[in-house]
Amino acid sequence: MTMGTPNAGLEDVVVSTSEICFIDGEQGRLLYRGYDIHDLVAHASFEETVYLLWHGTLPSRKELDGFRRALATQRRLPPKVLSLLKSFPRKANPMDVMRTAVSFLGMLDPEIEDDSREANPRKATRIQARVPTLVAAWARIRKGKAPVPPDPRLGLAADFLRMLFGKKPSALAAKAMDTALMLHADHELNASTFAARVTVATLSDIYSGVVSGIGALKGPLHGGANVGVIRMLLEIGDVDRAEAWIKNALAQKKRIMGFGHRVYHTEDPRATHLRRLSEALGREVGDLRWYEMSRIVERVVNAEKGLHANVDFYSASTYYVMGIDPDLYTPIFVASRVSGWTAHILEQQSNNRLIRPRAEYTGARQATYIPIDKR
Numbered sequence: 001m002t003m004g005t006p007n008a009g010l011e012d013v014v015v016s017t018s019e020i021c022f023i024d025g026e027q028g029r030l031l032y033r034g035y036d037i038h039d040l041v042a043h044a045s046f047e048e049t050v051y052l053l054w055h056g057t058l059p060s061r062k063e064l065d066g067f068r069r070a071l072a073t074q075r076r077l078p079p080k081v082l083s084l085l086k087s088f089p090r091k092a093n094p095m096d097v098m099r100t101a102v103s104f105l106g107m108l109d110p111e112i113e114d115d116s117r118e119a120n121p122r123k124a125t126r127i128q129a130r131v132p133t134l135v136a137a138w139a140r141i142r143k144g145k146a147p148v149p150p151d152p153r154l155g156l157a158a159d160f161l162r163m164l165f166g167k168k169p170s171a172l173a174a175k176a177m178d179t180a181l182m183l184h185a186d187h188e189l190n191a192s193t194f195a196a197r198v199t200v201a202t203l204s205d206i207y208s209g210v211v212s213g214i215g216a217l218k219g220p221l222h223g224g225a226n227v228g229v230i231r232m233l234l235e236i237g238d239v240d241r242a243e244a245w246i247k248n249a250l251a252q253k254k255r256i257m258g259f260g261h262r263v264y265h266t267e268d269p270r271a272t273h274l275r276r277l278s279e280a281l282g283r284e285v286g287d288l289r290w291y292e293m294s295r296i297v298e299r300v301v302n303a304e305k306g307l308h309a310n311v312d313f314y315s316a317s318t319y320y321v322m323g324i325d326p327d328l329y330t331p332i333f334v335a336s337r338v339s340g341w342t343a344h345i346l347e348q349q350s351n352n353r354l355i356r357p358r359a360e361y362t363g364a365r366q367a368t369y370i371p372i373d374k375r
């Protein structure tokens with residue numbers, strides 16, 4: 001067999017079929033199981049979106065109620081996980097905390113070695129229910145505060161904010177978080193989802209797949225970009241400085257976090273909603289600086305580089321005006337994307353083949369071994 005031409009970054013390489021997510025990078029369209037993200041944002045909730053991603057169809061009211069209940073009743077963290085969180089260094093990167101804590105959740109799951117079609121959706125539900133609680137618990141534990149137990153009467157997004165801040169969020173904040181979670185839920189074969197699929201394609205377990213996804217999401221070229229965006233806005237610090245700051249950064253050939261995308265060559269449809277949320281929440285809390293700075297940065301980067309804002313750009317200012325610590329933005333991405341990872345893991349398991357590409361070897365071929373004392 002002859003080897004193909006190497007393609008750095010696997011750009012535009014199609015490695016499998018999938019029925020979960022469709023992206024049209026030229027038209028800026030995003031569909032989950034055939035449903036336009038704009039329709040889902042207008043009508044659905046995060047829980048309904050997760051059901052759709054996992055099952056392929058929209059739930060009936062009864063099915064959605066049952067699914068909400070299943071997620072809500074499993075939100076509570078096992079005490080051993082809380083003890084583990086308390087033993088972590090308080091300055092630990094929250095993504096490292098997520099990676100380790102999810103791995104530990106796997107060790108405590110009695111079904112970890114059961115890869116049957118029945119057990120895997122149950123495990124996916126437990127993971128999805130507990131990851132948001134992990135983010136909120138760590139946010140408090142690292143500040144020496146007691147974690148707030150979940151309230152199963154609330155939806156996942158509202159309860160996440162309540163566990164984070166210790167008080168019920170405003171209706172707008174809860175709706176904004178619910179929408180943000182829906183927008184981050186899945187995105188076809190992005191790097192972390194691919195990592196998750198590669199892992200389970202060896203017949204490894206679902207937790208290992210999710211942990212692989214977390215590791216891949218951490219990097220600043222992927223989910224870590226939202227932390228990079230808020231750091232940039234904080235460095236700019238003032239609306240009046242934004243234009244000069246970003247022009248200078250571009251002149252220095254800096255990579256601007258929150259812009260550009262491997263697949264979209266036009267507006268990322270997720271950014272359209274997050275831009276609106278950033279403004280609405282800024283207005284609610286009476287602080288539009290971060291939104292206004294973002295608008296200026298977006299205008300200049302678009303005019304000078306032709307690059308569009310991606311999902312990470314306006315999520316940063318949205319979370320910031322909610323009062324969320326910047327380094328939690330990528331873990332919040334985890335709390336949402338875990339739904340997509342698990343949807344893809346279930347799909348991979350339903351029709352598995354080991355994922356094992358080749359590299360074109362460019363190293364030496366006839367090196368002569370020199371005994372160690374003669375080197």
Ligand SMILES: CC(C)(COP(=O)(O)OP(=O)(O)OC[C@H]1O[C@@H](n2cnc3c(N)ncnc32)[C@H](O)[C@@H]1OP(=O)(O)O)[C@@H](O)C(=O)NCCC(=O)NCCS
Nearest residue numbers: 220221222225254255256257258259260261262310311312
């Ligand atoms: C997302 C990203 C990694 C996609 O990268 P990619 O498809 O591999 O594209 P490349 O890195 O090869 O970039 C192509 C060109 O656009 C430029 N470019 C891409 N994104 C850029 C950015 N955010 N800021 C400045 N220039 C950028 C590159 O410098 C390169 O220019 P060149 O051809 O003159 O060297 C890239 O756009 C990026 O690094 N963005 C910032 C990080 C980010 O927001 N990630 C979250 C994605 S949802």
